[in-house]
Amino acid sequence: MRFRTRSIHIGNERDPETGAVVPPIHVASTYVQHRAGEWREFDYSRSGNPTRKNLERTLASLEGGVGALAFASGMAATHCVSMLLESGDHILAGADIYGGTYRLLHQIVKRGGINISLAPSSDLTALEAGITPQTKLLWLESPGNPLMSITDLAAGVELAKRHGIVTAVDNTFATPVLTRPLELGADIVMHSATKYLGGHSDVLGGALIARDPQLLERLGYIQNATGATLGAFDAFLIARGLKTLAVRVREQCRTALRLAEFLNSDARVQRVLYPGLSAHPGREIAARQMDGAFGAMLSFEVAGDLDRAKRVVEATKLFQLAVSLGAVESLIEQPATMSHASYDPADRRAHGINDELIRVSVGLEDFEDLREDLNQALDA
């Protein structure tokens, strides 16, 4: 079965009892056992829930993993991965990553005696230079957030393997529609399912998908022990969202490319960061790694300063001013004050997140409507 068919049918098998074409939402917290000490498939919903399990099966199929774990949020999933490490270990992360991941690594994970450093992952030489004998985890994001830098994931994985390092890829921006990091050799894929997977701005969720059964088991142990699991209603909404994942993402990418081209030819815009543009340094890798599309996120810089960017993001009528991304509604935001405000300001500038940067999540609205909206907002 092909991708769209699997997103609809795997994990959504006919309910054997009622025949319901959509599996029931299992809200039970606990499960009645037949005998003391003899556990059936489900015992307590933190350890496993049928509705969550269905979603995990769909996600595993779409990412090409042996299994998946669904979490209360993307951050809960990322935190679970970090808990594979011990005091004295080192995490090397790409420099263009979600502000919340940066905060988690630097403010929380670091406290457990785990060292963190960032390196530009689109530059393999610089990335390799960041590896220490203590490095246990390489954390990659492609396209990066918010600069849309492209990392050659297969090359990054190869590098990590040479040093005996586990690679985890935050695949939130690319989605399995475009990129399947496990097929490129990565060990773990992480998702903020809040974004494209759910796709409707109405659920928070996270996911981990692994290639190796033993690694999956270790992650599952941590999830069960720490408890940041996904609720049944939200699992249902994400599963429902996955059924239109491929059609949504493809359409959103088409519109994003056209918007990037429009912005790129506009004198009011200084710089457009979108991997589908010929001037983008990662275009060639993206073309190879993203199945003919370039994602539906784009950033651009307006001529001017922080206040100028602020005026633009406040002037749109269709794009709504909000953090988050990946949904049917188009969103606009200013990373310096919003999604990446949790970065250390000096670090933010060092990594090229300028004050006048604007990030856009392209939704499902018609291209012409979105273009007109940006066009009028740029005059603000």
Place this chain on the structure above:
Amino acid sequence: MQKPFSLSASESCPPGFSTVSVHAGEDRQKLADSITDPIICAATFTFPNTQAVIDYIEQKQPREEYGRYGNPGERVVERKLAELDGAQEAILFASGMSAIVGLLMAKLNAGDEVVFFDECYHRSREFCTMHLARFGVVTRQVKACDYDAMEAAVCDKTKLLISESPTNPHLSIVDLDRFVEIGKRHGVETLIDATLATPYNVRPIEYGVDYVLHSATKYLGGHNDLLAGALVGCSEKLEAVRKLRGIMGAINSPHNIYLLTRGLKTFELRMQRQNENGQAMAEFLADHPRVEKVYYPGLETHPYHEVAQRTMSGFGGLITFLLKDADWRQTAAVVDAVRIPRIAPSLGGVESLIEQPLVMSYYECTAEERRQFGIPDNMIRISCGIENTEDLVADLEQALLANA
């Protein structure tokens, strides 16, 4: 508060269909600043004081009162549905059947007559012939798309002309201009059940049809996980229907309503894929040696292809076909051999469904009744979902081969 996003609000440059699907009917700034509308489960709505009650009753202050009369989430989806059909107003019901019943009960009195084209959902027919008859309403059925017969059946007691378009399961396409013309000439209102078409493929209001009916369970909800119905038309004509709904109580639940609103956000994408899958499957079947006949308006051989091309922007995901030299058991064997579509009634969702009308909907009819309704033993109906086209075609191919 800002006005809800509306098509008519920016007439100089009307937004595209998908923009409307995502935003229409919703307030730009919502409760608690959330990007999605909250699910408001309230059975009743409180008044701060007696004066507020009086202001509401005297219609000085529009607001909610009691769940049976309306819910904020319901108003959002009603506005969205109205915009999509290019109509003034939409009324949401618990199901498609409760929507048509709501209209008929609101508009008809003892002694009145309705005329409808005979290819239709059997429960709609049953309600008219068995239940409306008990209240002295006369139902006249004429052959689908026979406009002369319809006109001949109209008399001074006729109050409503009814048809589906496309019809189910024969997928005949009504020439809306001719249908409306009969109504206008005789001063009779018209109703089109456009469930199979959806406003993505045709908007009957633009042709002058008075009421459009949707089983929103199908393409509008689109995920096979909710039941809902909608009536669309002008506010003046629908006022009595809304009042009666408040009394009869066939309302939808806030949870369902949210799922419907959510489903509508991907409406255009789903319809595009379903139109594509429907066309591809119909073409595959039309060329298959085991197939006797395919009913699909997107095929040139379809008797109403020309009307369909003129009035519709796509032909939907539903296909009906007849198996060559097959009895009902041999036909059932093909239904049982498919692996992707599930055997189930209903249609329009992302999951493909398959059924044999003889078994699924007409099992209790006599052979003579089935002949009369045009339901042969070797008929199969498929509702194409949004799976990959290649998967659906390959699956049907193996099912046809497995039982050759």
